[in-house]
Amino acid sequence: MNFSIEIGPKTDLSTLPELKDVYITMLPGGDFKETANQAVQLVKKGFNPIPHFPARSMENERQLKEYVSICKDGGG
Numbered sequence: 001m002n003f004s005i006e007i008g009p010k011t012d013l014s015t016l017p018e019l020k021d022v023y024i025t026m027l028p029g030g031d032f033k034e035t036a037n038q039a040v041q042l043v044k045k046g047f048n049p050i051p052h053f054p055a056r057s058m059e060n061e062r063q064l065k066e067y068v069s070i071c072k073d074g075g076g
Contacts, residue, residue, distance in 0.1 A: 004050075009034035013045055026052045032063065036070035 004021035039049035
C-alpha cells in the first residue's frame, strides 16, 4: 500500500517511517526558508519532498524565486 505523510519544517526526520512522499507544510507566518531547507534534507535522505507553496504567504516574485531555488537545488 502507498501512502504519504505531512510534516512541519522542524520535524525530526529520524522519526519518519519508511515511505517515499513527504509533504512539508508552510503555515501562515512560517519561514519559507525552513520549509525549503527541510525539503533539501529530505532529498539527501532519499525521500521525495513535496513542499507547500502558499501563494498568499509569498511577499513578492523575488521571494518566490528564492523559495523555488532552494527547493530545487539547495539554493546553489
